[in-house]
Amino acid sequence: MSETQTKQSDASPPETTHRVLIGKVGLDGHDRGAKVIARALRDAGFEVIYTGLHQTPEAVAATAVQEDVDGVGISILSGAHNTLVPEIIEALEERGADDIFVFAGGIIPEDDIATLKDQGVRAVFTPGTPTREVIDFVRDACREQADNR
Amino acid sequence: MRWLDDGRPEARAELDALYPHTGNAYFIGITGHPGSGKSTLVDAFIRLCRERDLTVACIAVDPSSPFSGGAILGDRVRMNRHALDDGVFIRSVATRGNLGGLSRSTPASVQVMDAMGFDIVLIETVGVGQDEIDIVRLADTNVVVMVPGLGDDIQATKAGVMEIADIFAVNKSDLDGADRVVREIKTMLSMNESADDEDAWIPSVLKTVATHQEGLEPLFEAVEAHRDWLQAHRSDRDRDRQRIEQLVRLVISGEFDARIGRLLGTDTWKSHLEAVLDRTETPYEAADALFDEIF
Structure with missing residues (x-):
């Protein structure tokens, strides 16, 4: 794990290598954002x-x-976020995996962000968000997760 | 398995508890160049196994970045149609700096999959060229995936990977040059010393187009034929032995690395290092002294 730590000068080194899933759901075929993240x-x-x-x-x-x-x-650009993202959260709960945090990125209107957050989405990132911000969020969320486990 | 990847001590008790349930799965290694279609072939192979009511676990290894330690584990892109099938379990792991085509945790992780009761455990190695031969001790049957168009590459890989194959799958064989690759492999095999030995296993050479599910039946039959040959020529215990030997070796070397890790930065470590810098001790003398320190 030492190689994990070499570039993480900004914070204390993690006790584990964090694992994150990046997925695309539904019909939209634009995966550039997902790949960049x-x-x-x-x-x-x-x-x-x-x-x-x-x-x-x-x-x-x-x-x-x-x-x-x-x-x-979850990267979503099709506009179906209000349906698909809550379904993921539900499906995780059904599998007893509600400890896994969910975040979303894509073209998501301001009004929907609050709704999604109410439904359990931890963060929503819209176009133009610096990747640094996403990384910081994911790192903090992973650490918090590890502490709770 | 996460604990295994992280080298957490808690994993130990779990593995001890699981161990009596192991020894039933059949292990198949899939190895080959990056982009040769290993994941696609694995996906197609899983599909065939499911048609025959066999349950399958797969461990797919991808490289970790030597710089950040991060990794993109993308083998699932080709396999995720099996995500909702209870008879299929896929786990992606990163090499985390380990050489040999596998992660350090792989030998233990496949034991977990074995204990979970899967009929077949597929091990897809990271796509490197020549020396990823750790798989040979882990898998019962090793499939090496080749592709047409790499030209001289076949020469280059004659040692290492080429020697571990029980089965060659020439994938993307709808491309030009597939027959040539098959011919070259067969020629190479005919030069092996064992070629005239009637008892020896002569690797099969097959053509596949994994994206179209072509050549998978023959591949499955070749795996079965190799399994039958193994059963006729080598006892289950012997096959189990080489797997267990590697596992035990890895556990020892893991513990060894952990002890070195704990030694780094201690006062003893620093004082020996300073002595070496002062030229009052040689690096070898320091290493000897420090070696005694960790036992």
């Missing part, structure tokens, strides 16, 4: 499980459980 997280020392396009909420939840990730990041 996956790459940024990799460069920040995370192990990123990338699912590819067109996953169902159930498949994302099942994958998250099999891979024992700390968190799930």
Whole structure:
């Protein structure tokens, strides 16, 4: 794990390598954002499980459980976030994995962000967010997760 | 398995408890160049196994960044149609600096999969070239995935990976040059000393197009044929032995690394290091002294 720590000069080194799933659900085929975030997280020392396009909420939840990730990041540009993201949270709960945090990114209107957060989404990132911000959020959320486990 | 990856001591008790339930799965290694289609082949193979009512666990290894320690584990992109099938369990792991094509945790993780009761455990190695041969001790049957168009590469890989194959799958064989690759492999095999030995296993060479599920039946049959050959020529106990040997070795070297880790930065460590810098001790003398320190 020492290699994880070499570039993390900004904070105390993690006791574990954090694992995050980055997924695309539904019909939209734009995965550039997801790949950019996956790459940024990799460069920040995370192990990123990338699912590819067109996953169902159930498949994302099942994958998250099999891979024992700390968190799930969903990239969504189709406008179906109000349906699909809560479905992922539900599917995680059904599998007894409500300890896995969920965050979302994509074109999501301001009004919907509050609704999503009410439903359990920990953070929502819209276009233009610096990747640094996403990384900091994910790192903090993973640490908090590890403390609670 | 997360604990295994992280080298957490809690994993120990779990493994001890699981161990009596191991020894039933059949282990298949899939190895080959990056981009040769290993994941796609694994996906197609899982599908075939499921058609035959066999349950499958798969451990897919991808490289960790040597710089950040992070990794993008993308093997699932090709396999995620199995995500909702209870008979399939897929786990992605990163090498975390380990060489040999596997993660340090792989030998123990496959024991967990074995204990979970899966019929088949597939081990997809990280796609490197020549020396990823740790898999040979872990898997019962080793499939090496080749592709047409790499030209001289086949020469380059004659040692190492080429020697561990029980089965060669020439994937993407709808591309030009597939027949040539098959021919070259067969020629190479005919030069092996064992080629004339009737009892020896002669690796099969097959053509596949994993994206179209082509050639998978013959691949499955080749795996079965190799398994039958193993059962006729080598006892289950012997096959188990080489796997267990590697596991025990890895546990010892893991513990060894952990002890070195704990030694780093201690006063003893520093004083020996300073002595070496002062030229009052040689690096070898320091190492000897420090070696005694960790036992």
